[in-house]
Amino acid sequence: xxxxxxxxxxxxxxxxxxxxxxxxxxxxxxxxxxxxxxxxxxxxxxxxxxxxxxxxxxxxxxxxxxxxxxxxxxxxxxxxxxxxxxxxxxxxxxxxxxxxxxxxxxxxxxxxxxxxxxxxxxxxxxxxxxxxxxxxxxxxxxxxxxxxxxxxxxxxxxxxxxxxxxxxxxxxxxxxxxxxxxxxxxxxxxxxxxxxxxxxxxxxxxxxxxxxxxxxxxxxxxxxxxxxxxxxxxxxxxxxxxxxxxxxxxxxxxxxxxxxxxxxxxxxxxxxxxxxxxxxxxxxxxxxxxxxxxxxxxxxxxxxxxxxxxxxxxxxxxxxxxxxxxxxxxxxxxxxxxxxxxxxxxxxxxxxxxxxxxxxxxxxxxxxxxxxxxxxxxxxxxxxxxxxxxxxxxxxxxxxxxxxxxxxxxxxxxxxxxxxxxxxxxxxxxxxxxxxxxxxxxxxxxxxxxxxxxxxxxxxxxxxxxxxxxxxxxxxxxxxxxxxxxxxxxxxxxxxxxxxxxxxxxxxxxxxxxxxxxxxxxxxxxxxxxxxxxxxxxxxxxxxxxxxxxxxxxxxxxxxxxxxxxxxxxxxxxxxxxxxxxxxxxxxxxxxxxxxxxxxxxxxxxxxxxxxxxxxxxxxxxxxxxxxxxxxxxxxxxxxxxxxxxxxxx
Numbered sequence: 001x002x003x004x005x006x007x008x009x010x011x012x013x014x015x016x017x018x019x020x021x022x023x024x025x026x027x028x029x030x031x032x033x034x035x036x037x038x039x040x041x042x043x044x045x046x047x048x049x050x051x052x053x054x055x056x057x058x059x060x061x062x063x064x065x066x067x068x069x070x071x072x073x074x075x076x077x078x079x080x081x082x083x084x085x086x087x088x089x090x091x092x093x094x095x096x097x098x099x100x101x102x103x104x105x106x107x108x109x110x111x112x113x114x115x116x117x118x119x120x121x122x123x124x125x126x127x128x129x130x131x132x133x134x135x136x137x138x139x140x141x142x143x144x145x146x147x148x149x150x151x152x153x154x155x156x157x158x159x160x161x162x163x164x165x166x167x168x169x170x171x172x173x174x175x176x177x178x179x180x181x182x183x184x185x186x187x188x189x190x191x192x193x194x195x196x197x198x199x200x201x202x203x204x205x206x207x208x209x210x211x212x213x214x215x216x217x218x219x220x221x222x223x224x225x226x227x228x229x230x231x232x233x234x235x236x237x238x239x240x241x242x243x244x245x246x247x248x249x250x251x252x253x254x255x256x257x258x259x260x261x262x263x264x265x266x267x268x269x270x271x272x273x274x275x276x277x278x279x280x281x282x283x284x285x286x287x288x289x290x291x292x293x294x295x296x297x298x299x300x301x302x303x304x305x306x307x308x309x310x311x312x313x314x315x316x317x318x319x320x321x322x323x324x325x326x327x328x329x330x331x332x333x334x335x336x337x338x339x340x341x342x343x344x345x346x347x348x349x350x351x352x353x354x355x356x357x358x359x360x361x362x363x364x365x366x367x368x369x370x371x372x373x374x375x376x377x378x379x380x381x382x383x384x385x386x387x388x389x390x391x392x393x394x395x396x397x398x399x400x401x402x403x404x405x406x407x408x409x410x411x412x413x414x415x416x417x418x419x420x421x422x423x424x425x426x427x428x429x430x431x432x433x434x435x436x437x438x439x440x441x442x443x444x445x446x447x448x449x450x451x452x453x454x455x456x457x458x459x460x461x462x463x464x465x466x467x468x469x470x471x472x473x474x475x476x477x478x479x480x481x482x483x484x485x486x487x488x489x490x491x492x493x494x495x496x497x498x499x500x501x502x503x504x505x506x507x508x509x510x511x512x513x514x515x516x517x518x519x520x521x522x523x524x525x526x527x528x529x530x531x532x533x534x535x536x537x538x539x540x541x542x543x544x545x546x547x548x549x550x551x552x553x554x555x556x557x558x559x560x561x562x563x564x565x566x567x568x569x570x571x572x573x574x575x576x577x578x579x580x581x582x583x584x585x586x587x588x589x590x591x592x593x594x595x596x597x598x599x600x601x602x603x604x605x606x607x608x609x610x611x612x613x614x615x616x617x618x619x620x621x622x623x624x625x626x627x628x629x630x631x632x633x634x635x636x637x638x639x640x641x642x643x644x645x646x647x648x649x650x
Contacts, residue, residue: 005080015092017085038100050075052110054082058098059106059126060118062087067117105130115139121152121160128163136164137171146174146217147254150292153330154182154371170196174217177224182371186228193221204231207240219244220255223262227374238266254293257286261297268304268375269464271499276304295324295335296373302342303375309502311349311541318342337367338376345379351542351572353387360384360400374413381417385425386547394429398422416444416465423472427479430550430597430648433611436476439469446470451477451490458493467499471507478511478551482518491515506532506544514551522560529555530565533572542572549575588629588647595622600639600648 007019014022020041024034043051053075057063063083068076076083086094106114106126114123120143127136140148140160149157158179164172173196180189194202197218201208204226208214219240226237241259248255260283267276280301287293298321305314318339325335340363344355359367360380367380381404389397401422404414419442426435440448446461446469454470461467474494477487494500495508509532516525529552536545545552552575555561588596591612598608609619623635630645632638642648 003080004078004082008081016096017093021093021096035096035100038096039104042101043104047075047078048107049109050078051104052107052113054079054097055101055104055106056110056113056118057083057086058101059110060114060122063113063117065117068113069116072113108132108135111135119152121148121156124148125156125160125163128160128165133164133167136160137169140164140175141171144254145171146178146221147258147290147293148175149178149182150290153332154179156330158183168196170215170217173197174215174221177218177221181224181228184371186225189221190225190229193218193225204229204233204237207236216244216247216252216255220258220262223259227262227265238263253286253288254290257283257290257293260286261293261300264297264300265373265375268300268307270462271307271464271501273304273308277301280304291324291327292332295321295328298324299338299342300373300375303379306342306345306349306379307501307503309506309539309541311346311539314342314346318346334367334371337363341367341376341380345383348383348387349541349543351546351575353390353546356383356387357391360388364400364403377414378417382421382424385421386428386543389425389428390546394425394431397425397429401425413465416442420465420468420472424475427472427475428547428550431601432476432479433598433601433603433607435472436480439472439476442469444469446473448473452486454490454493455486456493458490459496461494461497462499464499467497467504470494471504474508475511478515482515487515488512488519503541503544506536507548510544510548510551513555517555517558517561523564525555526561526564526566529561530569533569537570537572542575545572545575588626589622591622592626592629593647595619596626596638596642597648599623599626599635600642 008017009019009022011017016022016025021034021038024037042054046054049072053063053068053072065076082093082097085091086097088094106129111123111127111130111132114120114126120139124136124139124143127133127139144151148160152160157175161172161175161179164175166172166176173192176192177189180186180192190202197214200206201214201218201222202225208219208222223237223241223244225231231237241263245256245259248259250256260279264276264279264283267273267279280297283297284294287297298317302314302317302321305311305317322339325332325339341359344359347354348356364380364384372380381401385397385401388400401418404418419438423435423438423442426432426438444465446466451470451473458470461470471494474487474490477484478491481487491508491512495505495512500508509528513525513528513532516522516528533545536542556571591614594612595608598611603611605616605619605623608623609616612619614622623638627633627638630638630641632641639648
């Protein structure tokens with residue numbers, strides 16, 4: 001008696017091992033002929049149990065021997081050492097076997113083996129492909145349901161959805177929804193949800209009636225759509241989620257974890273970090289057996305640490321996210337990019353823009369496809385534009401923002417976010433006139449008239465979009481009209497807004513120091529600026545100071561500011577990374593510098609006069625001095641020489 005193992009050639013003789021296969025290839029037989037022979041030989045000679053076992057191992061990956069039923073012992077002996085070789089993805093014989101057996105239908109017994117001892121996701125796909133739809137749905141419900149893309153990967157989950165086909169089952173609709181979301185197709189996800197549940201499921205202007213006719217899976221999908229669609233009224237969305245939580249059994253871990261994960265995103269957007277912390281812990285507890293889902297929780301907690309102004313505390317969360325990704329059994333290139341992005345964000349917060357600029361230039365084309373949570377997109381858009389502005393100039397930053405628009409981010413919030421970031425970039429590049437014109441054109445309730453009459457209302461703004469726009473308007477007014485009587489009151493009211501992040505609060509305080517200095521309130525200006533520098537230094541977060549250098553550097557260059565708490569203040573590294581140089585004839589006056597900035601925006605003399613509030617002869621006087629100091633003969637040459645001298649951004 002000999003076993004099948006005795007019939008194998010040593011690997012140094014033949015990589016295939018089977019003598020007839022090795023001989024056939026040695027004689028130049030076509031691959032298709034060899035594959036046909038293998039299929040015929042196996043189906044003719046193997047027992048039904050051994051054939052089922054072999055098909056299962058070929059379709060579902062390596063089988064866990066401990067989970068194979070006892071009745072298959074003889075079949076395992078019959079197949080030795082084929083099962084061991086099938087566990088090696090690079091084995092040439094294993095590839096031949098998979099190709100030869102690909103067309104053989106999976107029997108109910110082999111489906112049971114795939115589910116019990118192999119990869120359940122492959123078993124679901126095989127069951128659907130051979131027409132066992134009811135069995136495929138039962139297995140899908142047991143092994144993750146709508147969360148299958150997070151357990152088996154979006155590609156395999158998409159294959160399963162295609163194999164099952166569309167149908168009336170909520171489980172199928174919710175799986176299709178998640179596959180679309182993971183591929184970044186939010187529009188299709190919304191269509192699938194609406195197709196099953198009607199317009200009410202995607203209408204966020206009114207609550208969904210909580211009754212048994214709305215399946216849990218689709219209500220969870222609605223909550224996720226609210227995140228990806230950046231819908232307003234987060235309080236109402238949270239109310240729906242927590243009502244849904246009460247309907248779920250305690251053992252529904254993935255569903256409960258998904259609800260807490262969605263709540264985590266909502267709380268981060270609202271700046272409610274204590275509540276976000278609780279939601280994150282609960283999500284992790286429910287995701288204990290799903291490392292890929294834990295990855296996203298740690299990623300969001302890292303973003304929360306950055307927003308809080310604790311970039312160092314984001315590093316442990318990113319390390320935990322990386323560990324979770326290492327445990328994920330499928331390839332996740334987009335999530336590797338998420339990690340790279342947030343590491344670049346942490347470096348940017350510490351004052352190093354190079355990793356962020358490199359990410360924006362090299363990774364954006366791939367990054368912008370596929371699933372992107374809005375919180376992650378916010379970080380990529382804002383920090384990428386700021387880093388490019390600092391290192392490559394205004395044109396590079398604006399082109400980057402335009403590329404976001406071209407990639408098809410169709411939600412209203414993203415369109416608004418792009419416009420707001422564009423305004424911020426123009427302001428930082430000191431294109432104040434362009435920034436103001438864009439602010440005036442921007443839709444929304446927070447406009448010039450609202451700001452001019454805001455007063456205490458700034459203290460109670462809550463929507464992130466409204467807060468960002470108010471910050472942009474006040475930044476504009478601090479530069480253009482710092483001595484206006486109402487400016488200090490507005491800044492004080494906004495600084496007391498509880499929805500403001502630590503980072504935004506530092507920016508507001510810098511503007512307060514700038515306004516105080518322009519109003520000759522030197523002690524107040526020194527104290528405010530010293531507090532910001534000390535706070536940023538303590539946290540090792542220097543980005544607010546660097547981004548607001550258009551206000552900070554003139555204050556630091558003022559000899560009268562170097563007294564009191566500012567006398568021995570330690571400045572963060574990188575603050576003067578791109579200092580403005582002197583012209584050959586000395587420094588520009590404030591009016592000459594403003595005239596130069598307006599020249600760079602393409603303003604005619606009459607526009608410059610209107611912007612500066614002076615007469616045309618005065619404008620000509622300032623331009624004459626400007627040309628002399630720059631050694632320029634005309635407007636175009638003046639702008640060109642100013643860019644070369646780093647007086648203005650290219």
